[in-house]
Amino acid sequence: MQKPTPQTANRFERRRAHSRQALVTAARRILAESGDTSASIQEIAARADVGFGTFYNHFATKTELFDAAVADALEEYGQLLDSVTQHIDDPAETISASVRLTLILAATHPEVTQIVRLRGLPHVHADTGLGPRALRDLEVGRTSGRFVLDDTKVALSAVGGAMIGLLQLNTAAGIDAKAGEQMAELILRLLGLPLEEAHEVATRPLPQLP
Amino acid sequence: MQKPTPQTANRFERRRAHSRQALVTAARRILAESGDTSASIQEIAARADVGFGTFYNHFATKTELFDAAVADALEEYGQLLDSVTQHIDDPAETISASVRLTLILAATHPEVTQIVRLRGLPHVHADTGLGPRALRDLEVGRTSGRFVLDDTKVALSAVGGAMIGLLQLNTAAGIDAKAGEQMAELILRLLGLPLEEAHEVATRPLPQLP
DNA sequence: TTCACAATTGATGAACCTGTCAGAGGTGGC
DNA sequence: GCCACCTCTGACAGGTTCATCAATTGTGAA
Numbered sequence: 424m425q426k427p428t429p430q431t432a433n434r435f436e437r438r439r440a441h442s443r444q445a446l447v448t449a450a451r452r453i454l455a456e457s458g459d460t461s462a463s464i465q466e467i468a469a470r471a472d473v474g475f476g477t478f479y480n481h482f483a484t485k486t487e488l489f490d491a492a493v494a495d496a497l498e499e500y501g502q503l504l505d506s507v508t509q510h511i512d513d514p515a516e517t518i519s520a521s522v523r524l525t526l527i528l529a530a531t532h533p534e535v536t537q538i539v540r541l542r543g544l545p546h547v548h549a550d551t552g553l554g555p556r557a558l559r560d561l562e563v564g565r566t567s568g569r570f571v572l573d574d575t576k577v578a579l580s581a582v583g584g585a586m587i588g589l590l591q592l593n594t595a596a597g598i599d600a601k602a603g604e605q606m607a608e609l610i611l612r613l614l615g616l617p618l619e620e621a622h623e624v625a626t627r628p629l630p631q632l633p
Numbered sequence: 634m635q636k637p638t639p640q641t642a643n644r645f646e647r648r649r650a651h652s653r654q655a656l657v658t659a660a661r662r663i664l665a666e667s668g669d670t671s672a673s674i675q676e677i678a679a680r681a682d683v684g685f686g687t688f689y690n691h692f693a694t695k696t697e698l699f700d701a702a703v704a705d706a707l708e709e710y711g712q713l714l715d716s717v718t719q720h721i722d723d724p725a726e727t728i729s730a731s732v733r734l735t736l737i738l739a740a741t742h743p744e745v746t747q748i749v750r751l752r753g754l755p756h757v758h759a760d761t762g763l764g765p766r767a768l769r770d771l772e773v774g775r776t777s778g779r780f781v782l783d784d785t786k787v788a789l790s791a792v793g794g795a796m797i798g799l800l801q802l803n804t805a806a807g808i809d810a811k812a813g814e815q816m817a818e819l820i821l822r823l824l825g826l827p828l829e830e831a832h833e834v835a836t837r838p839l840p841q842l843p
Numbered sequence: 844t845t846c847a848c849a850a851t852t853g854a855t856g857a858a859c860c861t862g863t864c865a866g867a868g869g870t871g872g873c
Numbered sequence: 874g875c876c877a878c879c880t881c882t883g884a885c886a887g888g889t890t891c892a893t894c895a896a897t898t899g900t901g902a903a
Contacts, residue, residue, distance in 0.1 A: 433870075434869085434870060434871085435871085435878090435880075438869080438879090439879085439880070439881095442880080442881080459669070459670075460669075461671065463859080463861085464861070465860075465861090473881085474881055474883065475883060475884095476862090476864085476881065476884095477880080479861095479862070479863080480880065480881075544801050545801060545805070547801065548802065548806070571828060573815055573818075574812065574815050577799070577802065577808075577812050577816050580798035580799055580801060580802040580816070581795040581816060581819050581823075582798075583794075583798050584793075584795045584796070584799070584801070585790070585791040585795050585798070585823075586794070587754065587794050587797075587798075588792075588793050588794025589787070589790055589791070589794070591754050591755060591757065591790060592758065592786060592787065592790040595755070595758055596758070598787075602784065602786075602787050605783050605787045606790070606791060608783075609788060609791050609823045610823070612822050613791075613795075613819045618825060643900075643901075644899080644900060644901085645848090645849060645850075645899090645901085648849090648900085649849085649850065652850080652851080673890060673891090674890075674891075674892095675891090683852090685852070686850095686851065686852050686853065686892090686893085687850080689892070690850065690851075
């Protein structure tokens with residue numbers, strides 16, 4: 424019987440990858456807690472349980488590390504949304520589920536969500552994370568006539584901004600799932616759905632988390 | 634003939650106020666340029682054309698100064714919007730004008746607008762700046778039946794987030810006034826206006842800047 | 844003019860942060 | 874087992890930031 428093939432051939436690469444990931448994870452935690460990048464490299468290395476000098480084996484500057492940490496968190500967030508919405512056909516329901524799921528993730532994955540709230544907006548039009556997924560759904564909805572949109576970019580900015588506004592409200596005031604439904608309803612109206620239809624789609628049962 | 638009465642009685646207070654305002658203004662510029670607060674107190678004092686020690690006569694920490702700078706900019710932004718919208722009766726038109734004006738201000742007052750984009754969202758539900766003004770207009774519109782809203786707080790988060798999304802899009806891609814009209818139209822839909830009416834209000838002539 | 848008081852100023856030393864580097868320790872080929 | 878190679882590690886020097894404080898300058902009243 425053969426051993427399960429390890430993901431990488433040799434231990435050099437695995438050891439290296441482990442150190443790097445420890446640094447990224449520490450940076451994500453710090454970012455989610457304090458919201459800024461002022462922690463010293465010493466502190467980051469200590470929280471990653473890694474020697475100080477190791478930092479410079481992986482990143483040239485602190486900015487480089489935090490950029491990697493943000494990208495890491497946004498990609499994880501996008502994949503979480505994808506895993507739930509990939510089997511939904513109606514683009515309106517996809518948007519609605521994404522909005523409502525975002526609020527649930529704020530409770531179950533607070534660290535990822537904090538980074539989305541604090542750093543997500545500049546990435547809405549980037550080619551990773553939430554942006555391209557939402558853009559794809561907006562285009563599908565527009566082509567099929569379900570959404571009434573003139574400029575998809577403006578709509579994407581509005582939807583992305585509104586979702587981050589919801590996270591902000593949640594952080595500031597602590598809201599419940601009902602607020603997620605209402606935000607989804609408002610966003611569906613924004614996309615051109617009639618009032619009643621927006622309400623109906625926004626209150627459909629949410630797909631189960633995997 | 635009497636001298637025009639100075640705003641403050643003695644020069645002690647005026648001198649002090651001048652130093653403080655120079656520091657706040659320098660902090661605003663730095664915030665708008667770099668987006669972060671990592672500049673040293675030495676650098677801030679130099680840009681304010683003020684001695685290093687003077688900083689500590691007015692602020693205990695750098696955070697305190699930057700908080701004051703953000704509050705200063707948001708209040709200025711709110712007053713700019715007020716000065717244009719105060720004579721508008723229709724709450725839908727007030728919201729529309731505020732959205733479209735925000736994009737104009739991004740060109741004429743880039744420094745204020747950058748701070749709104751970077752730091753505005755956490756203040757949407759505060760009691761200064763844009764928040765209370767928008768909340769007031771939302772309440773008026775809801776009471777009069779022009780807006781169809783269940784939870785005003787959620788709507789405020791959505792509107793605030795969408796506006797900051799517009800500023801983000803402008804910073805990233807450089808958009809024109811047409812995008813402001815489209816964003817206004819989307820936000821009016823969100824508030825419950827029918828498609829045609831949202832379009833009509835969003836394309837009305839904008840009041841002149843003072 | 845003289846005086847008391849308030850605000851400003853930059854020098855100072857302690858604390859901190861960064862990037863480097865030589866040595867230690869783990870890894871795989873032979 | 875041995876050796877070349879790769880990664881990790883923390884001490885160190887050089888530079889920067891911070892908060893304090895004694896001296897200086899500006900202000901208004903007598």
